[in-house]
Amino acid sequence: MGISTPGIGSGLKVDDIVSKLMTVESQPLADFDKKSASYLGKVSAFGNLSSALGSFQSSLSGLTSLSGFQSLLSTPSDPTVLTATATSTAQPGNYRININQIAQAQTLASGGTKSTTAAIGLGAKTTINFSLGTVSGGSFGITGTALGASLSSGGLTPGSLSLNNTVIATDGNTRSARLLADAINAKSTTSGVSAKATPTVTNATLFGAAGASTFGNVDTSGGGTYSLSVGGVEIATQAAGVAAGAAGGVSAASLDAALAPNTAVSRALADANITVSGTAAGGDLTFSNIDGSNIAISEAVSGSVTGGIGNSGTANIGSSTTAVGSVSLVSADGSPISVGGTNPGGAGFTAGVGGAYLGASFAADSSRTSGNIVIDSNNNTLQGIMAAINKGNFGVTASIVSDGSAGTNAKPNHLILTATDTGLTSTMKISLSGSGGNPPDADLVSLLGYDPGGVQNLSQKAAAANTLATVNGIAVTSTSTGISGAVTGVTISALKVGSSTLSVSKDTSSLTSSVNSFVKAYNDLSGQITALGAYNPDTKTGGPLLGDSTLRNLQASIRRQLSSSITGLQGTSLTNLSQIGISFQKDGSLTLDSSKLQKAISSNFNDIAGLFAAVGRGTDADVKFVSSSAKTQAGDYPIDITQLASQGTLQGTTVLPAETVIDSDTTWTVTLNDTKPATLANTATISLPAGSYNPSQLATLLQSSINGVSAFSSAGATVSATVGDDGKLKLVSTRYGSKSNIHIATAGGTAVSTVFGTGSSVDGVDVAGTIGGYTATGDGQTLTGSPGAPIDGLKLTVAGTTLGSRGSFGFSQGYAYQLNTLASGYLGATGAITSRTTGLNNSVKDIAKQKDAFASRLVDIEARYRAQYTALDSSIASMNTTASFLAQQFAALAKQ
Structure with a gap:
């Protein structure tokens, strides 16, 4: 094959000719690029639209539910003492709160x-x-023993006793349990320990033992005198010259007569806070002082005397004894008490840390x-x-x-x-x-x-402790640091002991901010829509989505929804945005009249929610709104209930005795809120501790044992146990509906029939009825509107005890809720914008394929042109060669 160099032989510019021909042939490639760029421009425009619509939807997030509007601010004056949250049921006001004790765990x-x-x-x-x-x-504390024997005479020296590192002020005058208790109580604020003196009681055998009197008849015939006093009160005297047993002499019998009720002696003892029990004749005479003061019993004798305490017929030289009480300690908060000091034993205590419930x-x-x-x-x-x-x-x-x-x-x-x-x-x-x-x-x-x-x-x-507080002077208590119910709709969290005021007010700033954000987000979206679909007459150019049906439909739908009135919810005075100061301007944007908004907040705070959120309200307080779906239509729907939800029960038939004995190793198999087919996690075995239980204790035992099963509690399954007026035990699943049931079988030990007799289980049923005349599906106490009906997705909880008509239920979809639903229809994987973007991207791909195919054809066209003009070049070159030869020949012939 020879070497070909186009144009050398003929002078024909083959490359230039082919290049210019291919320039003409390639013109359609520019059209492909133009179409692709147009589609990609729309893809980018839809991306901007999607972003703007997404931002607009985000601004609606706090406006689509009722809770976003009726929140209230709860502001404590001292946030280190407490914090608080308020719901829509709270009433604005100011409250004085004192936290006196913080809850703690044992x-x-x-x-x-x-x-x-x-x-x-x-x-x-x-x-x-x-x-x-x-x-x-x-109480929780320590019971002391009798005070030291020397206490009544020498007192308790300073530093002898300390409690929780607080030294108790004692001295030589601290000579009785009462005085020691007073000294301890004087320091209770610092030590956290109070004291109570136990009653002082004289020796039980002082006047005898086992019913035998040891008080001998007093004999002063030898010339002596005798006097017996108790706690400083003289209860018997005998002058000189009185023989034992003679009239007027002191004897056990005369003592009992003098101590009889309403005698001068008994009244004097009562004035001294001393009470009498037993008799001298019976040998069990004792004296006591309830306030813990010492009781001194003394016999004063002069001269020759026989008889008296502890002797009969023998010489009495006088006697003196002092009964001393003891002190018990009480911890203010149930914590252990630390006992110390130089002589705690003298106060009746042992050094160390201790305490128990007494x-x-x-x-x-x-x-x-x-x-x-x-x-x-x-x-x-x-x-x-x-x-x-x-x-x-x-x-x-x-x-x-x-x-x-x-x-x-x-x-x-x-x-x-x-x-x-x-x-x-x-x-x-x-x-x-x-x-x-x-x-x-x-x-x-x-x-x-x-x-x-x-x-x-x-x-x-x-010690386990509750939170103790006062709210506006009313004492309240809570088992946790949270206090609910003291102020309606407000939950208080106690942080430390102290005082604070709490201001509850309407959260108007958040509401105003949300409404402003709504207006701004709409205007941003409206501006973006206008820019994407506008036409500029000066430049004679249009936006990338000019005339696009998706853009026009979105814009029209938003404006139509914002221009319509809210329907479906009765009893509200607000039905359109202009009533709260939001209105359209000539350019299609929204403007907000702040003064009109504030006026609406002041006069119709609770109704503003209906303008934005999905709101449901019934005439029956026991029929409550739960949620709705995008398919739920606004309207006023009558409620008719044909069946109320019930709970699964196990009713005993046996009247429980005063005491029921549970044997050791008693185990029962409990199935709670099981499904069909059965679920293994809904069955568990409980162990009942052996013992004897009264009906109330037995109910408590069963309830807490079943609720203590972790598999049950994790699933939210619990029971309540009660003993009815008929004395029979009843177990009830706290869940409602067809999934509520309880069954118990004996696994070992005491049989279930011992407690429940022949009692049988009855499963619960779901609520049944209609909403607006349309069928609804019950699940426990929840009634949900059926698909395809105007009430599709409307969820209500039905409580109470009334069957039949339950009034009407109004449901409305506020602007934010409607627009949020509308935006969701355009955004997301199946949204209209996504579908359009996908279609445009597919078109770009198709154009790219068409361009590649056309480019492939251009290669063939160029090759054909080049071959044709190369052949022409060769032909011309050949003819030029022939012409030259002929010219040479003709020239030669001419010479000849």
């Missing part, structure tokens, strides 16, 4: 153990039950969970017990704390138990029971047994 500590992993006890199976409840009666009783709280753990040879260590308690998840947490002590005999490790919740109802009671008729492991009882009304082997480090 904390108990065990005695020390040497190791956290060493076995405790013999490993016998022991069930430990934890109950939460309330302690009532009695004379109290415990009542389990039926609303609180209780739980059991089983300790045996597999987990009878401090760590094993801690893990079992924490796994139980029944309102008590356990930890191990070391006190740092060391040495051969040191026992530094303590089990610390803390109630999960604060408040008086979270006080613990810990009971232990054995298995198979055997007693519980004694070492475990010694470690963990705790009954505020009985033996307390654990020491209380912090």
